Each structure stands twice: as C-alpha cells, then as structure tokens.
Amino acid sequence: MTTSLFDLYKLGVGPSSSHTMGPMRAACRFARELDAKGELAKVSRVQANLYGSLALTGMGHGTDRAVLLGLSGNEPATIDPAVIEATVAEIRAKKMLNLAGMRRIGFDEPRDLHFERETMFPPGARTQHPNGLRLIAFDGSGNRIEERTYFSIGGGFIVEDGAETAFAGEKETRLPYPFHSAAELLEVAQTHRLSIDEVMMANECARLRVHDASANDEELTVRVRSGIDAIWQTMKGCIDRGIATEGILPGGLNVRRRAHRLAERLKEKEATGQPTDPLAPLDWVTVYAMAVNEENAAGGRVVTAPTNGAAGVVPAVARYYERFVTGADHEGIIRFFLTSAAIGILYKENASISGAEVGCQGEVGVACSMAAGGLIAAMGGTNGQVEHAAEIAMEHNLGMTCDPIGGLVQIPCIERNAMGAVKAVHASRIAQSDSEEHKVSLDQVIRTMYLTGLDMQSRYKETSLAGLALNVIEC
Structure with missing residues (x-):
C-alpha cells in the first residue's frame, strides 16, 4: 500500500491529469535530473516523442503545452494557471525555452515535439501503457546525453519505464493498518x-x-x-x-x-x-x-x-x-x-x-x-x-x-x-x-x-x- 490520500487528491491544472499533469511532471523531472547529474550545461536540444493515447488525443488535452511547461521547470501543483497561456506563447514565438528554469535552449515544435500517432508504445520499452512519453537530450554535436521514457498512468501519477512503482510523492511506509483489498x-x-x-x-x-x-x-x-x-x-x-x-x-x-x-x-x-x-x-x-x-x-x-x-x-x-x-x-x-x-x-x-x-x-x-x-x-x-x-x-x-x-x-x-x-x-x-x-x-x-x-x-x-x-x- 504505497498511495496516500494526498497522492490521490492533489492540486493540479486542467484539462487532464493523465495527458496534462502527468507529462508536465515527467518533463519537469527529466529537466531537473539533467541538472542534478551536472549535464544541464551540455544540453543544446531536447526532443519529446508522444505515443498511444498521448499522441492521439494529446493536442486536445494540452499535452504539447504540458511538455513545454514541464521542460521549463514547472509543476502542475504550483504553476499559476493565469501565466500558462503567456508562457507557452512566448516559447512558441521565440522558439526557445528555459530548460529546468536555468538554461535557455532552442525548441522548435515541428522538429522537437513528435506525436507518434501510429505507434501505441515507445519502441523498446519494457512497460506497456498507452500513455508513453520519451524525452531525449542532445549536446551541440547531436550526441545523446540522456534518454528517459515515462508513462502517465492516470491521476497525474507517472512511472519511468521498467520501474515497479509510480512517482507518487511518498515512498512505502510501515503503516499501522495496511490493507490491499x-x-x-x-x-x-x-x-x-x-x-x-x-x-x-x-x-x-x-x-x-516518517x-x-x-x-x-x-x-x-x-x-x-x-x-x-x-x-x-x-x-x-x-x-x-x-x-x-x-x-x-x-x-x-x-x-x-x-x-x-x-x-x-x-x-x-x-x-x-x-x-x-x-x-x-x-x-x-x-x-x-x-x-x-x-x-x-x-x-x-x-x-x-x-x-x-x-x-x-x-x-x-x-x-x-x-x-x-x-x-x-x-x-x-x-x-x-x-x-x-x-x-x-x-x-x-x-x-x-x-x-x-x-x-x-x-x-x-x-x-x-x-x-x-x-x-x-x-x-x-x-x-x-x-x-x-x-x-x-x-x-x-x-x-x-x-x-x-x-x-x-x-x-x-x-x-x-x-x-x-x-x-x-x-x-x-x-x-x-x-x-x-x-x-x-x-x-x-x-x-x-x-x-x-x-x-x-x-x-x-x-x-x-x-x-x-x-x-x-x-x-
């Protein structure tokens, strides 16, 4: 039993927890981990590939906007809904985003954000869920620095490919009254x-x-x-x-x-x-x-x-x-x-x-x-x-x-x-x-x-x- 009340009931923004909140959290996690590993300064481009339902209904659900916002270091629980429109418009107009809120890189949506509508699951992924997102960071020479695949499994929960549990906010704790059914x-x-x-x-x-x-x-x-x-x-x-x-x-x-x-x-x-x-x-x-x-x-x-x-x-x-x-x-x-x-x-x-x-x-x-x-x-x-x-x-x-x-x-x-x-x-x-x-x-x-x-x-x-x-x- 790993889920808390506060994982289930959490603040976010519309229109979709799986197609907006989940991808935003995954993109933000990817950007912040680049910084944590000391690789942020090497990044000159990031590519995002969407699969399955994220690709098929992602445009209507705002998945494209969510990825831009997440890569820019925004979380759905804390971002001000009033600034979303202006932030996305600026990224698109300048074809630039501030990766993890710290490093400005070029981001051209036709080149860097792909809706893989003919592919249900990310190629080679071990996890099989119809909400797949693959993020790839490149250096100035086009070499891959980092590649991660995430799945948005509903309710804003995300899981990285091959991981056994979702990133829910709380790790498993010894509870006084555990139950599984x-x-x-x-x-x-x-x-x-x-x-x-x-x-x-x-x-x-x-x-x-804890x-x-x-x-x-x-x-x-x-x-x-x-x-x-x-x-x-x-x-x-x-x-x-x-x-x-x-x-x-x-x-x-x-x-x-x-x-x-x-x-x-x-x-x-x-x-x-x-x-x-x-x-x-x-x-x-x-x-x-x-x-x-x-x-x-x-x-x-x-x-x-x-x-x-x-x-x-x-x-x-x-x-x-x-x-x-x-x-x-x-x-x-x-x-x-x-x-x-x-x-x-x-x-x-x-x-x-x-x-x-x-x-x-x-x-x-x-x-x-x-x-x-x-x-x-x-x-x-x-x-x-x-x-x-x-x-x-x-x-x-x-x-x-x-x-x-x-x-x-x-x-x-x-x-x-x-x-x-x-x-x-x-x-x-x-x-x-x-x-x-x-x-x-x-x-x-x-x-x-x-x-x-x-x-x-x-x-x-x-x-x-x-x-x-x-x-x-x-x-």
Missing part, C-alpha cells in the same frame, strides 16, 4: 474496532511521522486534517469559480459553459418561493459537478479526484452533503475524504484510474464509487454500508468507454461527471436502505472493472477514434 480493509477495521476513516487517519499520520519523528499523534492528526481542509477549500473554490464564470470553453468545439446559467435558474426558483421540488438538491449536484469540470476544461486549478477528467464527482457530492444533509458538519467532511480516499486507493493499486487503459469506468466510475462510500461515512454509516455503496456505484459504471470528441475533456466528460455524482448519491441511498449482506463485493467489482477495461477495444480508451468522438461532427 476491501476485504482486508473491513477485517482490519473490525479487528481493531475502527471505522474506515479512523484506519485511514492512523495510516496518514504514520506517513507524516518526516517528523518527534511529532505526537495529536500534532500529526491536526496536520492531516489541515491538509484535507486545504483540499476541500480548493474544491469549493473551483465550484464557485465554475458557477461564476460564463463564456465559451477553449479548444474549438465552441462548448458554452452552462453551470452559471443552471445555477441562476435554480436560484430564481428558490427566490420566487415556488413549491419545493424534492429533487432540487440533485439539480444542484449537477451544477456543482459541471462547474468543476468546466473549470478543468478551461485549464483552471482543480484537484485530482482521482483524475482531472472525473474531478467534479467527489466535490459535488461533498457539497451536497454539506448543504443538503441534515446534521452535516465538518467532522463529516473529514470522514468523507478519508473514506473516499481508501476506496480510491483500492482502485489505484488493484486496477487502474486511467481512461487510456480501462476507459471512463476507471475515471468517472471510480470517482462515483469513492463519492458513494465517502457519503455513507460522512452520514455516520457503517463500514459495511460504505463497502456496499462503493460496490453499487461501480457496478453501474462497468464498461463505460472514454470517447472525448476532438480529444477535448468537454463532451461527454462534463455531463458525465454530473451523472456520476448523481449516481453516487443514489448508490449511497440504496446501501443505506439495504442490509449489509450483498452478493457482489467491492473487490469483485474492482477486478471486474479492470478485466473489462483490458477486454475493451483500444479505440474506446481515450483515443477519440470511436464512440461519440467518431459519430459526432466536430463543429
């Missing part, structure tokens, strides 16, 4: 008479203790809670910006932002004192999810949950809990994020959260499962109900393809987040109403999702070669 998680919690969120809190504190052995349990708990609060505040800020902003999303599809208009209509109904619509809270769930993913599509600041393409589901359901559930409080929000992260970790470590690997069931489907289980925990449900809700949510997302029109994270991605958030609420309600005994376990549905994704034809996995991307005219 939902069954183990439930067993550990039952044995120690803990809720799932308590198991997660103890494990997250253990991760922090870096500060002198801190006591109370201090570490405060830090974890503060980190969760920061994530939640960023998510809420994203919702609010999405609701406040109007206009056309970038990319050429001319998709109009809708969250603002939908929110205004709901506010008007509430202000006129019309008879209360019992399903109005679900309309707000739709607005919250769409607001986040419109911000993501515009390249704004979002939190991976567990990916950018699915970033609207979890915050929409958390906002639903906060606003519409009687008795909602801050402790419930803490339980929500700890528990949803436990579920996300199970998918991340036992299956996949990459649309390019398993389709959108691995993105919106996983987010729906996380949010459903998190909502149960927030409302004080049992561990069994959490597991049941998470299983129900994924069971009804199995087989969902990833077919973004024009390679843009807009259609069907924005509405799909709204549907995923509503499904999460329904899944939690079914689990609450039912007994804890059910035929299909969360572990079984996670395994089924992964095998379904492997069986799915590759053109339905974030290539824009099939589905809606093929049958809807881009206009």
Whole structure:
C-alpha cells in the first residue's frame, strides 16, 4: 500500500491529469535530473516523442503545452494557471525555452515535439501503457546525453519505464493498518474496532511521522486534517469559480459553459418561493459537478479526484452533503475524504484510474464509487454500508468507454461527471436502505472493472477514434 490520500487528491491544472499533469511532471523531472547529474550545461536540444493515447488525443488535452511547461521547470501543483497561456506563447514565438528554469535552449515544435500517432508504445520499452512519453537530450554535436521514457498512468501519477512503482510523492511506509483489498480493509477495521476513516487517519499520520519523528499523534492528526481542509477549500473554490464564470470553453468545439446559467435558474426558483421540488438538491449536484469540470476544461486549478477528467464527482457530492444533509458538519467532511480516499486507493493499486487503459469506468466510475462510500461515512454509516455503496456505484459504471470528441475533456466528460455524482448519491441511498449482506463485493467489482477495461477495444480508451468522438461532427 504505497498511495496516500494526498497522492490521490492533489492540486493540479486542467484539462487532464493523465495527458496534462502527468507529462508536465515527467518533463519537469527529466529537466531537473539533467541538472542534478551536472549535464544541464551540455544540453543544446531536447526532443519529446508522444505515443498511444498521448499522441492521439494529446493536442486536445494540452499535452504539447504540458511538455513545454514541464521542460521549463514547472509543476502542475504550483504553476499559476493565469501565466500558462503567456508562457507557452512566448516559447512558441521565440522558439526557445528555459530548460529546468536555468538554461535557455532552442525548441522548435515541428522538429522537437513528435506525436507518434501510429505507434501505441515507445519502441523498446519494457512497460506497456498507452500513455508513453520519451524525452531525449542532445549536446551541440547531436550526441545523446540522456534518454528517459515515462508513462502517465492516470491521476497525474507517472512511472519511468521498467520501474515497479509510480512517482507518487511518498515512498512505502510501515503503516499501522495496511490493507490491499476491501476485504482486508473491513477485517482490519473490525479487528481493531475502527471505522474506515479512523484506519485511514492512523495510516496518514504514520506517513507524516516518517518526516517528523518527534511529532505526537495529536500534532500529526491536526496536520492531516489541515491538509484535507486545504483540499476541500480548493474544491469549493473551483465550484464557485465554475458557477461564476460564463463564456465559451477553449479548444474549438465552441462548448458554452452552462453551470452559471443552471445555477441562476435554480436560484430564481428558490427566490420566487415556488413549491419545493424534492429533487432540487440533485439539480444542484449537477451544477456543482459541471462547474468543476468546466473549470478543468478551461485549464483552471482543480484537484485530482482521482483524475482531472472525473474531478467534479467527489466535490459535488461533498457539497451536497454539506448543504443538503441534515446534521452535516465538518467532522463529516473529514470522514468523507478519508473514506473516499481508501476506496480510491483500492482502485489505484488493484486496477487502474486511467481512461487510456480501462476507459471512463476507471475515471468517472471510480470517482462515483469513492463519492458513494465517502457519503455513507460522512452520514455516520457503517463500514459495511460504505463497502456496499462503493460496490453499487461501480457496478453501474462497468464498461463505460472514454470517447472525448476532438480529444477535448468537454463532451461527454462534463455531463458525465454530473451523472456520476448523481449516481453516487443514489448508490449511497440504496446501501443505506439495504442490509449489509450483498452478493457482489467491492473487490469483485474492482477486478471486474479492470478485466473489462483490458477486454475493451483500444479505440474506446481515450483515443477519440470511436464512440461519440467518431459519430459526432466536430463543429
């Protein structure tokens, strides 16, 4: 168990965690390692080759921009979205970039950035994942100084070719309550008479203790809670910006932002004192999810949950809990994020959260499962109900393809987040109403999702070669 809550929920920029954040992190790592090895001064040119889904949908997902920004020493968690456009424009206009932020070299995109659309995997690579990026540094005589191959495996996680684990931010730590499956998680919690969120809190504190052995349990708990609060505040800020902003999303599809208009209509109904619509809270769930993913599509600041393409589901359901559930409080929000992260970790470590690997069931489907289980925990449900809700949510997302029109994270991605958030609420309600005994376990549905994704034809996995991307005219 190597993934932390703060690996799963991390700050980034849109429009894609796998196609924008991952390549930016890989390119930045490559540039910084050149400096660390004392080779930066020798570099006169860098070439980037994109493969598989990165090549096929990379233009619409901003992969080209991400590589330029990463080579320039930028990280998705810290770059200011407001400077991205100007930074990329300057690189392109001058055909120069500041490698690792320290050495200016020429960079001519037609020569140095290749979309290898006919090649699924980097030649000679040991790792087989459809999001491949190969970076090569040359000296002034054209000799290769360094060559690295990376894979963006979903959620902003990257792994170097042949490596066994992703660069997630935290190395494996001895945890008080390790678990590798939902069954183990439930067993550990039952044995120690803990809720799932308590198991997660103890494990997250253990991760922090590695870096500060002198801190006591109370201090570490405060830090974890503060980190969760920061994530939640960023998510809420994203919702609010999405609701406040109007206009056309970038990319050429001319998709109009809708969250603002939908929110205004709901506010008007509430202000006129019309008879209360019992399903109005679900309309707000739709607005919250769409607001986040419109911000993501515009390249704004979002939190991976567990990916950018699915970033609207979890915050929409958390906002639903906060606003519409009687008795909602801050402790419930803490339980929500700890528990949803436990579920996300199970998918991340036992299956996949990459649309390019398993389709959108691995993105919106996983987010729906996380949010459903998190909502149960927030409302004080049992561990069994959490597991049941998470299983129900994924069971009804199995087989969902990833077919973004024009390679843009807009259609069907924005509405799909709204549907995923509503499904999460329904899944939690079914689990609450039912007994804890059910035929299909969360572990079984996670395994089924992964095998379904492997069986799915590759053109339905974030290539824009099939589905809606093929049958809807881009206009």
